[in-house]
Amino acid sequence: MDDTERSLNLAEDVVRLAKKHGADDADVLVAAGTEFEVTVRQGQIDRLIEAGSKALGLRVFVGGRPAISYTSDFARTVLDQLAQDTVERAAITDSDPAAGLPDADEWRTQFEGDLMLDDPALSDVPNDTKIEMARRCEAASFGFDPRITRSDGATCSTEVGVRALVNSRGFGGGYRTSGASLQIEVMADDEDGKKRNDHWYSVERFFDRLEPPEEVGRKAAERALTHLGARKVPTRAVPVVWENQLAQRLVGIIARAASGEALHRRQTFLMDLEGEPVASALVTIIDDPLIPGRLGSRPFDGEGVTSRRNELCVGGIFSGFLFDTYTARKTGRRTTGSAVRGIAGAPSVGTSNLFMEAGTASFEEIIASVEDGLFLTDLMGFGVNITTGDFSQGAAGRWIEHGKLSYPVTEINISGNLQEMLRGIEMIGSDLFFRGSAGAPTLRMARLMVSGL
Incomplete structure (x- = not known):
């Protein structure tokens, strides 16, 4: 069973718990993934984050009254209590005739075509490669012109994950997702000591579609220099x-x-x-x-x-x-x-x-x-x-x-x-x-x- 199936099964379980506790309708969004981020400043690693995250959002409707809760704890007892508390809270909110799930004819559970939402190679990119990309980006800015005197850091970040959504009327869908970015902000000094800053960044779903580090660094430097005078x-x-x-x-x-x-x-x-x-x-x-x-x-x-x-x-x-x-x-x-x-x-x-x-x-x-x-x-x-x-x-x-x-x-x-x-x-x-x-x-x-x- 892959991560998408596990997330869908979890969402289905929580929808059932909400119904058990008295919800007329419910939907559950599950998001989970891992992220990596490194910032290089003056050639040295200034910050490095590598972490996983998971969270679940529950929305219920009781007599046209909505309520929303969320948690990052997926223990069965916690989810059962979450469902009960959310239903109880919905019972005391104001009723709204427009509140509710979409009509069933607005969705389908089979999806055609490949939207290319996930970069299958991203998880295999070594962290050292990402660190080196940030270093190259910053070095390109400093090497472009001696008037580039300071960097707020070059940052390379990636994330991979899954999103799954299930509701009580028969909809269930999920997909893997990914993203990568490279960015830098630099400062330029003119001969009078006046300082101007600017930045550039590239962000894509696929790691190999990012602009080259040297290009990101060069563009940030060029933009900062154009502000001088x-x-x-x-x-x-x-x-x-x-x-x-x-x-x-x-x-x-x-x-x-x-x-x-x-x-x-x-x-x-x-x-x-x-x-x-x-x-x-x-x-x-x-x-x-x-x-x-x-x-x-x-x-x-x-x-x-x-x-x-x-x-x-x-x-x-x-x-x-x-x-x-x-x-x-x-x-x-x-x-x-x-x-x-x-x-x-x-x-x-x-x-x-x-x-x-x-x-x-x-x-x-x-x-x-x-x-x-x-x-x-x-x-x-x-x-x-x-x-x-x-x-x-x-x-x-x-x-x-x-x-x-x-x-x-x-x-x-x-x-x-x-x-x-x-x-x-x-x-x-x-x-x-x-x-x-x-x-x-x-x-x-x-x-x-x-x-x-």
Whole structure:
């Protein structure tokens, strides 16, 4: 019996215990695995962690009243007491007609195709190899330029594990999962002693798909160096080009506004805009959990609902919201298989592999199209209101002059409104960049207000 089967059997046992103690319905999520993490600083091991973990989350419903508990102790007596306590707690919570498991027609127990969720070779990668990768990464940063003076450490981490979900209505599914990452943050000093830092990282399901350590280290160093000599700029409205890895954050903001939770609370600028143009005709945004090998891929969501590809925006037209079972019932819709769930909490609406489709313009063409504007590489702060669409955040990047990247800029703020920003996308790059479970290409927006601080 492998780890997935053991986890499924355990989940089934706990569902039976919950039913025995009076639950009308129940589901159980089991997660178990091992992780390794090493941080190298100044060539020496600064931190090393190697550990295993296991946890179980139980959700029960009694007369429409939900309750959730979790434990990392799998002893039979502990699990029996957990089930009893959770059922008793549900009996004293408020009833909610929308609470409950998904309908049976929303799931299946047989899954087609290989989503490549597990790297079978990862468990055989020696820890010494991971340590050496971190060392090589840091050495590449220091060796790139003498102005790189400090490292906050290069970290290599891996994890392998299993997730299993079972409910009392006949659903049961599980799968093995894996992940690996390599990251570093470095600091550069200029001749006046001013310091600037930046980072780079690579994260993948498969260890051999990570960017080479030398490349990760070099990119972090290059990015830190580009900040040296940064200037302020006067306030004005100019075209703004979003770096592809930063544009991922913009796509994530749109997904928050397209959440069924935001719709239910009436806290989204996308309210009443389904089927309407909300962006440039160049814009298509997809959430797809069925891309083989991606970190957000999964055969079913956090409630067991069969995964499906969801279109948020196609050709600038807003296609619709993402729902889990609860928000779908609250708004009179059907779940889109978009539930995410941790061990200790209730399911909520989330994304899987979220990305904006690539366009046709090269990065060089986009930069060359700007006579005077900003190449945006970083955002800071929390100035996004998804209810109104108002956007205002601290930023950094490089100025564009006569179609070429010029000096770095800092201590600026960019502001606008999300609807206007989306409608103002004039060019989309062919350089779709995925990191983890998010992807985006380079974007050019017609005009945003850039304010000096």
